[in-house]
Amino acid sequence: MTPFTGQLEPLITAAAGAILLWVLGARLTANTRFELGRGRYAGAFPFLGAFIGAGLAGGVFTQQSFQALAAGAILLAIIGFLRDRQRFSYLTLLPWGALIIITSLFAATDAATSSIFVISATLWAILIIVCLKIAALVYEMPFILLTTSALTQFIYFSQHQFTQSAVLVNLALLTSSVLMLIYSTGGRRVLTGSSGIFTAGFLLAAVSLLEGSGQLLLFGLFVPSMVILFPFTLISAMIVASYFGNRLHHGTSRERIYSWSLRREKTVLFAGLFFLCLNFLALLVLIDAPTPAYFALFLLFVISLFVFVSTFARKDASNNTQVPRQIEILGIAIDAVLPADVIERIASYLQQTSPASESAADASATARSSTDGSSLFHIVTADSLALVRAGEETRFKSAMQRAALVVPDGAGVVWAADFLGTPLPGRVPGVALVSQICEAAGKNGWKIFFLGGKAGIAEHAANTLNKEHSINICGIEHGYFAPDSEEEEAVLERIARAKPDIIFVALGVPRQEYFIARLRNCLKRGVAVGVGGSFDVISQTLPRAPYWMQRFAIEWLFRLWLEPRRFMRMLGIPAFVLQILRHKWNTENS
Numbered sequence: 290m291t292p293f294t295g296q297l298e299p300l301i302t303a304a305a306g307a308i309l310l311w312v313l314g315a316r317l318t319a320n321t322r323f324e325l326g327r328g329r330y331a332g333a334f335p336f337l338g339a340f341i342g343a344g345l346a347g348g349v350f351t352q353q354s355f356q357a358l359a360a361g362a363i364l365l366a367i368i369g370f371l372r373d374r375q376r377f378s379y380l381t382l383l384p385w386g387a388l389i390i391i392t393s394l395f396a397a398t399d400a401a402t403s404s405i406f407v408i409s410a411t412l413w414a415i416l417i418i419v420c421l422k423i424a425a426l427v428y429e430m431p432f433i434l435l436t437t438s439a440l441t442q443f444i445y446f447s448q449h450q451f452t453q454s455a456v457l458v459n460l461a462l463l464t465s466s467v468l469m470l471i472y473s474t475g476g477r478r479v480l481t482g483s484s485g486i487f488t489a490g491f492l493l494a495a496v497s498l499l500e501g502s503g504q505l506l507l508f509g510l511f512v513p514s515m516v517i518l519f520p521f522t523l524i525s526a527m528i529v530a531s532y533f534g535n536r537l538h539h540g541t542s543r544e545r546i547y548s549w550s551l552r553r554e555k556t557v558l559f560a561g562l563f564f565l566c567l568n569f570l571a572l573l574v575l576i577d578a579p580t581p582a583y584f585a586l587f588l589l590f591v592i593s594l595f596v597f598v599s600t601f602a603r604k605d606a607s608n609n610t611q612v613p614r615q616i617e618i619l620g621i622a623i624d625a626v627l628p629a630d631v632i633e634r635i636a637s638y639l640q641q642t643s644p645a646s647e648s649a650a651d652a653s654a655t656a657r658s659s660t661d662g663s664s665l666f667h668i669v670t671a672d673s674l675a676l677v678r679a680g681e682e683t684r685f686k687s688a689m690q691r692a693a694l695v696v697p698d699g700a701g702v703v704w705a706a707d708f709l710g711t712p713l714p715g716r717v718p719g720v721a722l723v724s725q726i727c728e729a730a731g732k733n734g735w736k737i738f739f740l741g742g743k744a745g746i747a748e749h750a751a752n753t754l755n756k757e758h759s760i761n762i763c764g765i766e767h768g769y770f771a772p773d774s775e776e777e778e779a780v781l782e783r784i785a786r787a788k789p790d791i792i793f794v795a796l797g798v799p800r801q802e803y804f805i806a807r808l809r810n811c812l813k814r815g816v817a818v819g820v821g822g823s824f825d826v827i828s829q830t831l832p833r834a835p836y837w838m839q840r841f842a843i844e845w846l847f848r849l850w851l852e853p854r855r856f857m858r859m860l861g862i863p864a865f866v867l868q869i870l871r872h873k874w875n876t877e878n879s
């Protein structure tokens with residue numbers, strides 16, 4: 290007997306159930322606010338509909354295993370729904386989700402006799418749910434994953450003994466996912482939501498457990514793990530590829546945009562073929578397939594490769610390769626400037642606000658906003674972590690928006706600009722900028738104030754720069770004083786008295802930005818640059834990453850090695866990559 294015999298009826302009822310519940314769900318949630326992005330919310334409705342439909346036709350609702358799965362799926366759908374309504378954080382939901390998974394899997398499986406089984410089965414289900422959650426970065430991706438997994442499992446079942454419940458659940462997953470995929474053709478988006486992901490992930494995990502096959506478990510693990518790795522490996526591959534022909538850092542913007550012109554539809558197609566190849570490879574190994582089957586798989590792989598090449602390598606003719614004055618990344622306007630442009634701007638700010646200048650107001654007009662009447666120009670050196678922070682802290686975001694210049698400091702920002710199709714001319718690394726400003730200051734006689742770092746560090750950095758560029762230093766202060774303290778007032782006063790043309794503020798992000806905002810009240814002209822940990826590097830307290838690491842955009846790894854305490858902050862880098870990916874793939878014109 291094959292699992293396909295007599296499965297037509299459950300197939301039809303599963304499809305009918307999926308459509309019915311989805312339509313019903315859409316009506317019920319018509320006035321519900323979801324903040325999941327643009328698209329139509331599906332949640333767990335189609336999965337539950339297909340599950341109930343297949344179960345009714347298969348006559349298995351009286352079986353304890355099926356009832357337990359239904360109870361688990363419905364409860365997870367409900368807590369996922371609450372999450373979709375932003376009512377609970379994942380942290381709050383985790384123990385409840387785990388409890389539901391443990392009890393329902395325990396009730397559904399005969400094998401659930403040992404605590405080891407219960408723990409591993411729960412972790413297994415949570416892992417699959419996490420995999421689907423990451424796949425949901427691209428709206429249709431969970432459906433692709435579920436379709437390919439369910440499809441290959443069907444073929445696998447036909448070669449083995451199988452439980453009827455497992456086949457019916459698999460059928461339900463396959464039907465609902467395929468329906469959602471069909472719906473989403475033509476650019477319509479379906480939002481799975483946590484509700485759909487919790488439910489589908491739980492059911493997928495249950496199928497592999499009900500089959501009780503260690504091989505199947507492994508096979509299931511392999512594919513979802515690929516989904517976790519997919520966005521990150523893809524980006525790493527792209528960054529590496531950009532050094533072979535696309536030259537991320539040295540090419541012109543026209544050349545750089547070459548590799549980033551990928552569209553969501555193509556990405557989804559590529560991912561689908563990629564997952565299918567992996568699924569089938571595992572399947573062929575498991576069922577001990579004959580050689581022609583491997584040949585067919587090879588052909589599929591070649592097609593995937595072709596899609597890959599046409600997706601990532603071909604230039605999109607519609608790209609506008611003219612570099613605009615400013616580009617936007619995650620809601621922050623970044624100035625498309627090179628270090629030489631920054632120096633030019635500084636010179637012009639200082640010239641226009643010099644005491645001899647007739648109108649300081651004219652100079653204010655050249656900055657993006659100097660609404661408070663101060664002509665202190667704030668330059669922000671923004672890296673990817675700063676952009677993530679701006680999304681989380683309104684105060685920091687508005688400090689960035691008020692700045693005269695926001696320069697791209699970091700390969701992550703340059704990568705994101707390229708990836709979003711609005712390339713920047715290049716990087717403006719903070720450390721190099723400090724040195725270049727000092728060089729210009731030496732020539733023009735600008736007065737410089739050094740603020741920040743531990744005692745002695747600013748002095749050391751200032752002396753190093755003075756030796757190289759003979760600069761006019763008008764003040765040096767360490768940066769260890771409490772915000773809004775009397776000591777800070779005293780520092781502000783000393784800076785005001787020193788009247789610097791340029792002040793480097795090295796207090797770290799976002800403190801330095803807040804300090805500069807305060808400085809506007811007492812310093813009416815000049816340029817303030819937030820320079821983070823630059824003094825540590827210039828004074829050689831912290832060595833700069835080797836050149837090859839800078840080239841391969843892994844300077845952050847070097848800093849992590851030197852300062853392991855930065856680890857928590859570094860977690861913002863994958864968050865940045867994920868936010869950019871999400872934005873690219875899911876915004877209207879991507």
Ligand code: UDP
Nearest residue numbers: 741742743768769795796797798821822825
């Ligand atoms: N720093 C400071 N005062 C403080 C905290 C930090 O002067 O209260 C200095 C710190 O010594 C370092 C610089 O700010 O030289 C930047 O710190 P970090 O490297 O943590 O920030 P990032 O470079 O990421 O902005």
